[in-house]
Amino acid sequence: MQTMLQPNTTKQKRLKKRKRWGIHLFPIPALAIYGLFIVYPQLAALTYSFYDWKGIKRGVFIGLDNYKNLFTQEPFSGYFWNSFGHNVLYFAVQMIVQNGLAFLLAFIIYQKIRGAEFFKIAYFLPRLLSVIVVGFLWKLILNPNYGALNVIFGAFGLENLKKAWLGDPDTALMAIILVNCWFGLGFAVLIFLAGFQAIPRDLLEAATLDGAKGLMMLRRIMLPLMMPSIMIMTVLTFIQSFEAFELVYAMQGSQGEPYHATDTLAVFFYRLAFGGGTGDSTAIGLGSALAVLLFLFISVITAFYLRYMQKKQVDM
Amino acid sequence: MGKMGKAWLVGVFVFILMFAAACSKDTDKTDMSDSGSKGNDKTEGTVSLTIGSWRTEDTANYEKVTAAFNKKYPNIKVEFKPSKNTEYNTILNTALQSGEGPDIIHLRPYAPGIALADAGYLEPLDDVKGLDVFPDAALQASKGSDGKQYGVPVNMSTTQMFYNKKIFKDLNLKEPKTWDEFIALNETIKKKGIIPIAIGTKEGWLLSAAHGIIGPAHYGANDFVDKITKGQTNFTSEEFVNSIKAMEQLKKYFPDNSEGLGMDDIRTLFATGQAAMFPMGSWEIEVVRGLNPDIEIGYFPMPSAIGKEPTITAWVDGSFAVNAKSKHKEEAKKFMEFLTTKEFGELFTNEFKMISAMPGVKSKDELVTSLSEAVEKISTPYMMVVYFAGGNPTTKVTLETELQGMYLGKQTPEGVAKKVQESADTWFKPVQ
Numbered sequence: 001m002q003t004m005l006q007p008n009t010t011k012q013k014r015l016k017k018r019k020r021w022g023i024h025l026f027p028i029p030a031l032a033i034y035g036l037f038i039v040y041p042q043l044a045a046l047t048y049s050f051y052d053w054k055g056i057k058r059g060v061f062i063g064l065d066n067y068k069n070l071f072t073q074e075p076f077s078g079y080f081w082n083s084f085g086h087n088v089l090y091f092a093v094q095m096i097v098q099n100g101l102a103f104l105l106a107f108i109i110y111q112k113i114r115g116a117e118f119f120k121i122a123y124f125l126p127r128l129l130s131v132i133v134v135g136f137l138w139k140l141i142l143n144p145n146y147g148a149l150n151v152i153f154g155a156f157g158l159e160n161l162k163k164a165w166l167g168d169p170d171t172a173l174m175a176i177i178l179v180n181c182w183f184g185l186g187f188a189v190l191i192f193l194a195g196f197q198a199i200p201r202d203l204l205e206a207a208t209l210d211g212a213k214g215l216m217m218l219r220r221i222m223l224p225l226m227m228p229s230i231m232i233m234t235v236l237t238f239i240q241s242f243e244a245f246e247l248v249y250a251m252q253g254s255q256g257e258p259y260h261a262t263d264t265l266a267v268f269f270y271r272l273a274f275g276g277g278t279g280d281s282t283a284i285g286l287g288s289a290l291a292v293l294l295f296l297f298i299s300v301i302t303a304f305y306l307r308y309m310q311k312k313q314v315d316m
Numbered sequence: 317m318g319k320m321g322k323a324w325l326v327g328v329f330v331f332i333l334m335f336a337a338a339c340s341k342d343t344d345k346t347d348m349s350d351s352g353s354k355g356n357d358k359t360e361g362t363v364s365l366t367i368g369s370w371r372t373e374d375t376a377n378y379e380k381v382t383a384a385f386n387k388k389y390p391n392i393k394v395e396f397k398p399s400k401n402t403e404y405n406t407i408l409n410t411a412l413q414s415g416e417g418p419d420i421i422h423l424r425p426y427a428p429g430i431a432l433a434d435a436g437y438l439e440p441l442d443d444v445k446g447l448d449v450f451p452d453a454a455l456q457a458s459k460g461s462d463g464k465q466y467g468v469p470v471n472m473s474t475t476q477m478f479y480n481k482k483i484f485k486d487l488n489l490k491e492p493k494t495w496d497e498f499i500a501l502n503e504t505i506k507k508k509g510i511i512p513i514a515i516g517t518k519e520g521w522l523l524s525a526a527h528g529i530i531g532p533a534h535y536g537a538n539d540f541v542d543k544i545t546k547g548q549t550n551f552t553s554e555e556f557v558n559s560i561k562a563m564e565q566l567k568k569y570f571p572d573n574s575e576g577l578g579m580d581d582i583r584t585l586f587a588t589g590q591a592a593m594f595p596m597g598s599w600e601i602e603v604v605r606g607l608n609p610d611i612e613i614g615y616f617p618m619p620s621a622i623g624k625e626p627t628i629t630a631w632v633d634g635s636f637a638v639n640a641k642s643k644h645k646e647e648a649k650k651f652m653e654f655l656t657t658k659e660f661g662e663l664f665t666n667e668f669k670m671i672s673a674m675p676g677v678k679s680k681d682e683l684v685t686s687l688s689e690a691v692e693k694i695s696t697p698y699m700m701v702v703y704f705a706g707g708n709p710t711t712k713v714t715l716e717t718e719l720q721g722m723y724l725g726k727q728t729p730e731g732v733a734k735k736v737q738e739s740a741d742t743w744f745k746p747v748q
Binding site: 054056057075142143144145163164166167168169255257258259271272275282283286 | 413428516519520708716720724738
């Protein structure tokens with residue numbers, strides 16, 4: 001028997017070895033695609049940002065001048081800080097409204113209320129729509145003359161609340177951010193709910209025996225254990241709000257209308273790199289410089305934040 | 317480990333080889349098919365040309381054009397291959413940069429098109445017969461900075477005040493002959509509970525378009541354009557500031573919540589008879605008729621506020637050019653020649669319902685014919701498109717943004733003029 005098995009096992013060994021070999025071939029297609037569509041364009045943008053561009057023609061090497069112009073030359077510097085401020089507001093409102101509300105809703109659903117499944121799905125539904133569709137729907141709802149929102153206000157006699165929501169610079173940005181919150185709420189609820197459900201029951205029972213209940217339980221026991229999901233949502237929200245583009249573009253166009261009241265860094269980038277409209281001029285060098293800065297900013301902040309939060313994590 | 321590393325390397329190498337092989341196979345194939353078609357060229361003498369354009373909606377019409385062309389040149393097949401309006405520039409630019417692109421290029425007018433010529437992507441067309449049928453103003457849309465002609469102008473666009481003939485008849489109104497009559501007209505319409513002017517300020521381009529119609533009545537049309545392009549006046553001058561003030565003055569005749577209305581909203585207001593006038597371009601005639609086939613659209617030239625002739629605003633909206641890298645330049649130039657014939661001009665106005673860049677071409681559509689006659693007699697250029705579409709952001713876009721700011725109460729007419737001048741200062745060089 002043994003003699004019969006012997007060659008078999010060596011064959012298996014050889015097979016195993018070959019298998020290990022083969023494994024290293026598998027990432028290659030993925031790496032090639034990643035290299036071609038992610039790494040290469042980023043490196044290209046980096047090199048583009050060091051050149052002077054005349055329309056679509058690359059001119060001479062100008063070092064960091066594009067970066068300098070972005071901060072010193074009007075109207076670019078004005079647009080830059082204006083957009084940056086909007087991105088910060090985007091992040092703040094999404095953190096408070098979207099994630100705060102989502103945390104609360106997830107906590108309520110976690111309490112096993114009736115219809116929990118239904119609510120979970122209902123909150124997630126908007127997420128299934130394409131952003132362009134979401135933008136279109138809300139443009140209809142917010143239309144000043146026949147939009148549902150103003151019609152509802154009118155029906156309740158709240159005439160003074162009727163507004164051109166997307167046309168008034170005081171309300172346009174907030175309207176878009178809130179639409180984004182509506183869109184992103186379901187995803188945040190799911191993440192938080194998963195976080196709650198991952199807390200071991202026996203731990204909660206032990207806490208109950210020790211006399212923790214209600215808000216105390218939520219604040220002292222559950223919140224520290226929820227840190228991983230809160231961390232994930234914060235990072236995702238941060239990245240998403242500093243890359244905010246689709247919804248602004250779908251609802252207000254590439255100029256961040258009205259009067260740049262809804263401009264964001266990504267929209268500003270689009271305008272620079274591809275021109276504001278049909279036949280508009282482009283500034284590829286400036287656009288690339290902005291893209292590089294945006295990439296650096298997001299990755300550095302995200303990396304620091306992750307480092308910091310990892311230290312604060314509690315073991316379950 | 318060492319072995320493993322080698323394995324990795326071999327793997328990468330094999331993959332690269334495979335990839336390279338696949339690529340080279342592809343190029344082989346295209347080479348083959350290319351030489352195949354070249355072989356055909358020799359035996360049958362047929363050449364295939366492609367036209368790149370942003371006019372996806374005109375595909376069927378261009379088939380009629382190429383059919384007419386093929387009656388004369390049966391051996392030159394022409395294929396119309398448009399891409400989406402807002403993506404056309406990007407697609408074309410990328411193709412041109414890599415030495416490709418269609419043989420015949422639908423060229424954006426003025427600065428953006430001329431930029432392609434100046435970058436060396438286009439073939440000079442000075443030797444094409446028939447170019448002299450076009451007036452200089454039309455040729456200017458695609459004249460390179462070197463003075464050579466790079467495009468054949470195809471159509472003119474005009475902007476003017478459209479009006480609903482039925483509303484004017486019901487209210488017993490006449491086309492205004494002076495600015496004061498125009499204001500009085502607005503008052504009368506407003507009193508009857510109809511929106512005088514269908515316009516929204518949510519989309520900036522609507523504002524520069526409207527200013528292109530209303531502005532000349534105040535800055536003095538062609539005389540001012542002449543002076544500003546020669547550097548003898550600028551945007552902070554009284555005439556220009558007055559044209560911005562006029563825009564502000566008209567705000568009371570705009571629809572409610574005009575700051576929240578865009579193109580679709582205002583088109584609906586006009587097409588459904590809720591608004592009496594519509595400051596818009598000729599390209600919207602068919603769209604409005606499509607929404608409401610019963611509407612009778614009229615237009616009037618904008619009466620001057622300073623005692624000059626009334627004007628309608630016109631410019632070349634598109635030209636055709638030949639790709640400098642095209643393999644069939646001679647055949648493409650034959651097509652260019654065809655574009656200068658009266659046959660094409662008439663085909664174009666009647667099928668496309670647009671104004672031909674060729675003078676004296678009559679359309680079966682009364683409104684279009686009347687507009688093209690007006691273009692020959694009383695037109696003033698759309699100054700922002702023709703002369704001030706440069707800079708980044710362009711001076712035109714600056715005007716749009718600042719006008720929007722003015723309607724939102726965040727900018728004064730003087731402030732608008734100042735910003736526009738600042739933008740022009742960054743790039744505009746007066747013609748000597």
